[in-house]
Amino acid sequence: MKHSFIDEYSGLDSFVHRLDPRTKLLCSLTFILAVVLTPAGTWKVFAIYLLIVLGLIWLSQLPLKYVLKRSLVIFPFVIMIAIFVPFFKQGQVAASYDIGTWHIAITYEGLAVLANVIVKAWLCILCLIVLSSSTKFEELLHGMYRLRVPRVFVQITSFMYRYMFVLADQAMTMQMARDSRNYGLNRGNIFKTLGNMIGVLFIRSYERAERIYAAMLSRGYSGEIIVVNQLRFRLPDAYFASSLALLLICPAILWW
Amino acid sequence: MLPGKAVEIFGLSYVYPDGQCGLNNIELTINCGESVALIGPNGAGKSTLLLHLNGILRGNTAIRVQGLPVVDKHIREIRKKVGMVFQEPEDQLFSLNVLEDVAFGPVNMGYSKEEVNRRVEQALHKVGMRGYEKRSSHHLSIGEKKRIAIATVLSLDPEILALDEPTSSLDPRGKWALIELLQKLPVTKIIASHDLEMVRCLCGRTILLDSGRIVADGRTNQILGDEALLRAHGLARDATAAGI
Numbered sequence: 001m002k003h004s005f006i007d008e009y010s011g012l013d014s015f016v017h018r019l020d021p022r023t024k025l026l027c028s029l030t031f032i033l034a035v036v037l038t039p040a041g042t043w044k045v046f047a048i049y050l051l052i053v054l055g056l057i058w059l060s061q062l063p064l065k066y067v068l069k070r071s072l073v074i075f076p077f078v079i080m081i082a083i084f085v086p087f088f089k090q091g092q093v094a095a096s097y098d099i100g101t102w103h104i105a106i107t108y109e110g111l112a113v114l115a116n117v118i119v120k121a122w123l124c125i126l127c128l129i130v131l132s133s134s135t136k137f138e139e140l141l142h143g144m145y146r147l148r149v150p151r152v153f154v155q156i157t158s159f160m161y162r163y164m165f166v167l168a169d170q171a172m173t174m175q176m177a178r179d180s181r182n183y184g185l186n187r188g189n190i191f192k193t194l195g196n197m198i199g200v201l202f203i204r205s206y207e208r209a210e211r212i213y214a215a216m217l218s219r220g221y222s223g224e225i226i227v228v229n230q231l232r233f234r235l236p237d238a239y240f241a242s243s244l245a246l247l248l249i250c251p252a253i254l255w256w
Numbered sequence: 257m258l259p260g261k262a263v264e265i266f267g268l269s270y271v272y273p274d275g276q277c278g279l280n281n282i283e284l285t286i287n288c289g290e291s292v293a294l295i296g297p298n299g300a301g302k303s304t305l306l307l308h309l310n311g312i313l314r315g316n317t318a319i320r321v322q323g324l325p326v327v328d329k330h331i332r333e334i335r336k337k338v339g340m341v342f343q344e345p346e347d348q349l350f351s352l353n354v355l356e357d358v359a360f361g362p363v364n365m366g367y368s369k370e371e372v373n374r375r376v377e378q379a380l381h382k383v384g385m386r387g388y389e390k391r392s393s394h395h396l397s398i399g400e401k402k403r404i405a406i407a408t409v410l411s412l413d414p415e416i417l418a419l420d421e422p423t424s425s426l427d428p429r430g431k432w433a434l435i436e437l438l439q440k441l442p443v444t445k446i447i448a449s450h451d452l453e454m455v456r457c458l459c460g461r462t463i464l465l466d467s468g469r470i471v472a473d474g475r476t477n478q479i480l481g482d483e484a485l486l487r488a489h490g491l492a493r494d495a496t497a498a499g500i
Contacts, residue, residue: 219408
């Protein structure tokens with residue numbers, strides 16, 4: 001079975017694609033930090049950040065539609081976390097309802113916080129999409145490794161990427177096997193089989209992990225990960241990093 | 257030290273963590289350059305026996321590989337000598353691309369960068385998969401995966417190749433291509449399988465395992481010719497079922 005990749009457009013060849021993964025990782029981190037640390041309600045600053053991301057998308061030749069579509073995945077999570085804020089935040093009431101004995105009020109301050117959270121999360125995810133679509137996953141891991149991200153973490157990420165699709169294949173096969181035997185099940189049974197499937201997937205993954213570890217030991221693994229090829233910072237990396245830093249400082253100079 | 261002996265096993269027993277008996281008093285000597293098949297029904301202990309050869313599993317450590325006892329002190333040396341190819345290439349190919357997987361062993365052994373590259377190139381050449389370095393393992397066909405899995409151990413220049421079900425889930429063309437590939441490799445081979453067609457082609461000697469014991473050990477044509485023996489151990493069609 002075929003699946004799409006996380007790094008679907010990473011094979012393109014653009015200025016951003018050619019940068020050292022470490023530059024891209026550090027720049028993304030800086031960008032995210034800047035977004036998170038910007039005070040709520042400074043919409044002009046957020047507009048500049050959005051322009052920066054759009055600029056990066058253009059520079060890396062990624063299809064805008066693809067990036068925007070991908071960025072939608074963040075909304076369910078953000079909304080799940082922040083949807084109740086407008087109800088709890090104290091402040092000027094925008095609307096209020098009476099349901100039975102309950103009194104529910106939405107405040108303008110609460111709505112502002114919600115908007116702020118959504119905008120920040122969206123800007124961050126856009127930046128991360130540009131990062132992951134302009135860098136091959138291996139390079140990204142390599143960059144993380146060279147930036148001294150804990151090795152265990154890099155390795156877990158690597159295994160995740162390697163076996164994610166294997167796991168997805170297994171899940172899909174099991175689903176097909178279930179569907180070809182089941183018709184007209186009621187809801188309760190569906191959840192029960194779903195629970196069983198998750199359990200089986202877990203046990204299979206656990207056993208696979210043991211076999212992989214045996215395969216690693218067989219080839220002399222001793223707990224250390226050694227990476228072969230080398231990365232090198234070049235002049236464009238310096239240009240890119242310094243211009244991004246300037247752009248991020250810009251709003252601070254202009255408005256504070 | 258006895259020269260010319262690839263593997264010596266003296267009374268090896270192994271009990272699974274759940275208390276089930278895996279291997280029971282295995283006595284076995286395999287000479288250098290031999291091609292030996294380990295046949296037997298599912299759950300006979302074939303894979304378990306293979307996993308003892310490079311010390312992944314330890315029973316009562318009554319094993320010597322080329323004279324070296326399989327103990328922690330020699331484990332590095334032994335894992336270099338015994339190339340273990342697992343049944344599922346998906347387990348063996350855990351890196352993000354072919355190059356990293358084939359290089360994994362040599363890099364762990366601490367070879368220089370040039371040496372690693374030379375070994376990777378040679379190993380891929382031997383299995384006829386040069387030019388696949390940058391491919392991701394997940395997107396290879398099963399036949400290609402099996403070849404790369406073999407290359408990942410060939411890059412360590414093993415003297416003994418231990419293969420677990422090398423032909424499983426291959427189509428006939430893939431299977432024969434793999435058999436031809438294995439025929440060309442001039443090392444001691446220990447192949448666990450119940451693909452008797454391959455065994456007949458590749459191995460001069462056959463060991464029949466059932467319930468953790470060696471039931472028969474001899475020339476391949478002799479053992480595979482013994483229809484009653486094969487039938488008794490689940491390797492041929494039951495006479496009553498076949499209606500003979």
